[in-house]
Amino acid sequence: MKKWTMPLLLSCLAACQQTTDNGNTQNNLNIAGVNFVEQVKAQTGKTVIPYQKFTLDNGLTVILHQDASDPLVHVDVTYHVGSGREELGKSGFAHFFEHMMFQGSENVGDEQHFKLVTEAGGTMNGTTNSDRTNYFQTVPANQLEKMLWLEADRMGFLLDAVTQEKFEVQRETVKNERGQRIDNRPYGRLNERVSQALYPAGHPYSWPVIGYMEDLNRVNVNDLKAFFLRWYGPNNATITIGGDIDVKQTMALVKKYFGSIPRGPEVDMPEKKPATLTADRYISMEDNVHLPLIYMSYPTVSVRHEDEAPLDVLSSILGGGKTSLLYKNLVKNQIAVQASVSHPCAELACTFNLLALPHPVSGKNLADIETIIRDTLKEFEQRGVQDDDLIKVKADMEANFIYGLQSVAGKVSQLAANETFTGNPNYIEQDIARYANVTKEDVMRVFNTYIKGQHAVIMSVVPKGKRDLIARVDNFTPPKRAITGASQTSADDLVLRKATDNFDRSVIPAAGANKAVDVPSMWQKTLGNGIKVLATQSTETPTTSMLLRIPAGHYYTDKDKAGLVALLASMLNESTTKRSAEQMSNELDKLGASVYISPSDQYLNVNINALTKNIDATLALVNEKLLAPAFIESEFARNKSNAIQGAINNKKDAGYLASTAYSQLLHSDNIAALPISGTETTLANISLNDVKAFYQQQVKPYNAQLIVVSNLEKKAVENTLNVFNDWQGKGKELAITLPKPDTKMGVIYLVNKDQAAQSAIRIGKRSLTQDITGEYYQSYLMNFPLGGAFNSRINLNLREDKGYTYGARSGFSADKFAGFFTASAEVRADATDKSIVEFVKEIDRYATSGISREELTFMRNAINQKDALKYETPSAKLGFLAQILEHDLSPDFVKERAAIVENISAEQINKLAKKHLQLSEMLMVVVGDEKTLKPQLEALGYDVINYSI
Template identity: 30%
Template sequence: MAVSVRRSIQLAAALALASGMSAVQAAPAKQSSTPDIPIPNVPYTKFTLKNGLTVLVHEDHKTPVVAVNTWYHVGSKNEKVGKTGFAHLFEHLMFSGSDNFKKATYINAMEGIGATDLNGTTNQDRTNYFQNVPTSMLDYALFAESDRMGHLLGTVDQKKLDLQRGVVQNEKRQGENQPYGVAYELLVNNTYPAGHPYSWTVIGKMEDLDAASMTDVQDWFKKNYGPNNTVLVLSGDITPEVARQKVEQYYGHIPPGPPLAKHQEWIAKRTGTHRTTVQDRVPQARIYRTWNTPGANTPEEAQLDLAGLVLGGGKTSRLYKRLVYKDQLATSANASADGSEIGGQFDLTLTARPGADVARMERIADEELQALMKNGPTEAELRLAKTTILARYTRMVERVGGFGGKSDLLASCQTYTGNPDCYKIYLQRIKDATPASVKKAMNTWLADGDFVLQVDPYPTALVAGKPGIDRSKEPMLGKPMSLKLPELQRTTLSNGMKVVLAERHDAPVVNFQLLLDSGYASDAADKPGVASLAMRMLEEGTKTRKSLEIGEEFAGLGAQFGAGSNLDSSFVYMNTLKATLPQALGVYSDLVLNPAFPQNEFERLQKDRLAAIAREKTVPQLMALRVLPGLLYGKEHIYSRPFTGTGTEESVKRMTREDLAKYHATWFKPNNATLMIVGDTTLAEIKPLLEKSFAGWKAGEVPKKVLSNVAPIDKSVVYLVDRPGALQSVIVGAQLAPPKNSPDSLQLDIVNDVFGGTFSSRINMNLREDKHWSYGVNSQLYAAIGQRPFVSMSPVQTDKTSEAMKELVTEYRNIAGGKPITADELKSALDNNTLGLPGSFETAGQLTTAYTNIVQYGLPDDYYNTFTGKALAMTPQSANALAARSYSPDRLVWVVVGDMSKIEAGVRALNVGEVRKIDADGNPVK
């Protein structure tokens, strides 16, 4: 459950042990390299029930999964001043069960039937609910969705309203607690006139949420959530005939809501320049510059989207080349057009390098904007931008549901335009655009009327009818669906590199992932961060290609590239279109084999890395994940580096480009590598191309990483990290677990789902749903070849820090035997894992991730095919025995990040263990 906004203003950070891929997209240098990418087609059948419900059905039978995507045409713009936040609040309330679907929460029930891509979001214009469910569970999902549409208000009482109001308010605090979190409200308040439907935030004002009454929310629901204001898309393993029968059965009796007035276009074009400056606890200044423009599904949308890509849409954009690459005044410089239903905005977001001249950065960005407006984009720049957008839409056809999937595309078009094919109009406008048309749109809409927000670092740093079914009884549940993953085919190249292929021919894309046995654990003790920075620099130049040229070639081919590391391995990733595979493979292999690590690029990225570390030390969750490894494993262990992979400021300052070149020469050997390929190719087709592309790569000796076992600590220790002014505290509990390939690993993951691994887990239901002290808490077993980090992460409101930590201590003791796992809890976790398994292998990227896990952690090839049988063999007795020997409630490492002036005394009074104060680098504080 989340607020969906069109503007990305908060720091996006990959948590902990993610592979940290960095995307590269840009434009072709030569017209001949630009592929003719066709506009994708998502066929559908459309029908409308008598009550006004519009239904779209798309068939895709590659996996036994159906996406159920429901769009209510109501968002924050339908609210009134003084009653803001209702759309998002009601999105939460609709997850709380209904008259005949009497579940603690909707998400709990959906997890229990194996739903994936499961959530709901609200933006200015719509509220959507989506889930991919096994085909055998479709009746259950439709029963639940239709019941909350037609039979909700009988269960919405004051207790539920107060609970979800508290959850939403914690979501608001959590967003505002992030770096630059102050910006969004200032932006919407200052770019739209008072009373404009976009002049308040989607999440609303705290005082409006406090004032929401039962009468208010009931009236809101009756007005906006009828079938005549709704689009339902069923996409996947279903036929139109079956869909019509089921939708009539479950939705046909629901009466329509009242006639609704709809907002028309209201662009609110501004004149002059308005400027605001605000301070925040951030390490880098940031400039936001915004113009009001036409919105989505207008002729101008395509022109301004292209302008955004040329100006600030990637590594070869003008702002990147000038501010990040050449002058090195910024660590990021982006531009984008954000289209909403009745209006849009064009945004520049410039993040200054620490110590840089912010005014000069802003002035140069304006110079680049004015130059583009004066002359328009070049033909090459425009080809790049067009290819990027067309390739993005081509990849959408892999996924039936979720954000950006086919059901989302159809629902959006139908909701906003009444034409499910509207994306084709947009893409044709993209294809037809010229430098002159882009120039005209920019001069019409960006020549005047901008708002500039400067965020500076804070000085201290831190129709009524009878139901077609008996709603007193839920539908019978289906059974786990058989899993038929593509077979793993293996071969070895003449140089010793292992190749693993899984064919999938439903979309014209091919995924490559080179897996190298290195990772953060290969870093020298005094040089943490080398592995991740070396991987980041792979895209910064080879012996024959310069940094910006690489991005141009990949984007011109419609390909995406990334490189990164986790604890144990490093990865080189490419996703390319089938049509451009040979050319893309040539560029890919050059980056793997011949990185130059240019000194000038190293110096630039070294500064960027130092800025990134400074940012990490302001984000509460990342602060904890930086200090946790050394506390958990001990300073000498090879897993003791920060889980973000970025290293330390001291190590990065001492690093040289020779360190990176040495890393590549040491670990990049074909006999230390496996190339995973998933997609639209065959072994007979791809192997000759690989032999040619990697012919010059020679085998050699590779160092051995020594993984030592760490003994558990004798008793719990609490580490406190101060973050003055924090609106929330982050409480981390951690211990060590056996490796990913240990005999009980699969079963322990399921036990963890009971504890904290799913929405319906014990700790989330306690701190979010019962106490509503948090927007959401979780626990996770991160994968590792050695002992795994077993971590719970609990952001809670500041004034409930000690109470929340007390609850967590109790929950740890309960899972270890104080409150045994019940048969119902285990069944819920097993259902979620086994029934949801087919939904985890829809795209080439998902398959690549799964098969990479098999290779990286030494799992059997049939790991996923045998998963269900092994999981269902668990019993409450075996689950509790495993929990008792796996959880160490009195031998945990606790890390609490928050405002110590408000929380330290309360945490100490709990007497959980010895309390030690440390700084953001993990060093003791007296």
């Protein structure tokens, strides 16, 4: 089901901060070339993200949102161009430019964008979809001017820095991204194939956002530059800035850096182009998967069409969780391991998609599943729409919108999207109205209009050699792609736009004084039943988030029954003695609350998110889940069977194979060597009685940890927690040792994955256990320049210089019992041996020669300026407080760590590097095509040992 972005609210949120009249009053900035458009203020009873909107004379739209709750800013630049504005035969350009925009510009050096943002203590990224490309940074507030300088330089001064060499390296990076995310992933080509069949040839949604590699192989750098000149003008962009800002100062900076950038060509809104089908189109493909899959896609409308909202409600009824019809008819009775419905919408078109994966024990093929899905649609027609269907959707809308306001990034991205696609940042209330006004009749109308009796693309994905499982013989073949001739764009064809300035853009703006960041104030208490509580108040949104950690994790179980805690978590998410699983899900949905129980190594985790007005009702349901699980045999059988199928299916994923083999090799024969989710063998050993016995033994409150972030004051939180008073008892204490294994080091363990498009690499060893301010933390600092940041040595080498991978990294990971140093990447299959050579070179060079002075400064700045981002959202606060409770820390540990960062010397770091980065103490795991890789790896001089899991 769609994640709602626009829910119903009945009053102004705390984030609005004030209650004033809304109006388009004139703003008195008096900055030449800056045109005031409107100011939208908070209003009681209305849902508003307050902002001011301006335009520059060159057409750039500027939206500013003030939020002084944290000393940080979020800068988003959205260009109204995605893959939907590419030309036939020139796919992938929009996504390609997302990569090129990080490769330096006229005044920003190669890789310097990453370095400057990271060194400022910030985070950043860029994303591309069919309709827009955006670039964003979250940084401490004193770094705003530097971010505007960076964004302006790549908007107005990029092309001279785009070289053929950079083009070719990033082309390889994009190929690696496609390999990792699509070609080497089970079912990875599903959406690409469906789009080819759904849309007519030449439709801008008929090709994937990442593009076809043959298109990128055929064009040259000037074709890309022409695309930039067409779409990346300021008049096709919106810059949205939110956080701790001064409006007048910020607009002066925007004018300074962006005002002189010339307009680009005029851009019109694209024409809506929903697909139309005159008959069902059956297509299929074989893939390296364990389970077959059927996917039915109906064309519908376009985003914000009047029928989008009722279609979303319909998708919820048919396939939105345990209360849905597909769940009842396919998953609950073990005919399918998974079934869902979605209604994704884009600017030009939307689709209504139904998906299912049959369970092997059911004996059903995809034709059988299609029949059940079509019968379910008939069942809906008879059932109709119930009151709870609408209540749940509107509650989900409200909750998701409020959660989206918990970060300044969430608010900025909402404003930016609304402006880009509607021209109105304050489109929230229109969106709210169209969902709030959905009626039962609307839902039935759209069902009859777009689904009943209509045609779809029906895609079958089956394991290799299993074509007998497809739903129906293919009756559609997409027309052959029209391929243009050789690129005709030359440098002489490009009409460059140059800005004229009265200042020197080559000077990097200095950051202002770093604003103090206060550690959240907190209070601590132990409940009468032994639960340790650590809580803080956060008043930005009317929400309560909790993390309950019960000492009942994976490490408490026997290795022969690995996966037991995962099955227990699944059962606690099922029926209670008072409610069926469907009834429980229905009640939580109507509250707009989420409760998710999951296993980890040491804990059974209960994650709770609720609107504060519903927290008492939500915790009553949590308490019921914990104290009164029904443990129904049929539910256990279904969850166990699904878990076994998941374990088998995981073996189709190279990353899973690599991580699992790596863990097995670096642990002795104990529970830590096995995945938390279990294996096919260990799961088969587990009975419902095993789960019940473990529950009775271990799911107890004594020594559990409860972390709370709420807008409630302490007394109100304490009253809320009284719901747990009847829960009593103490589980067994954890007694485990994880000795180092006698596994042979200095060799390569090769796990076969036939015809893998990429190879997964893990290089490492057992290392330090976790500490907060000791050698483990200091080793984290040591590794930062080697593999702990985007512009680390390893990533720059393998990704940016060589184009072998989409990303490479190294780092230390640990708990109280064991730790690892690991370097990892998923690399092009044909560059596996070369990638290992580069990994070894970088690790050995760093161990031998140590850190540079520049890297030491970079590390200090990057880590010590991150504080503004550590505590912003409830989720971030939960993680911070959980660390304090787990290690019994004083909040002053933050200052102690900052002092370590500031004072650690190059000599100390180099000593740690020599100690912990000895390659002779490490092993390597490689997952890929054994026939091809084994001779190549042996040619490097390594002993290569075949390994299977």
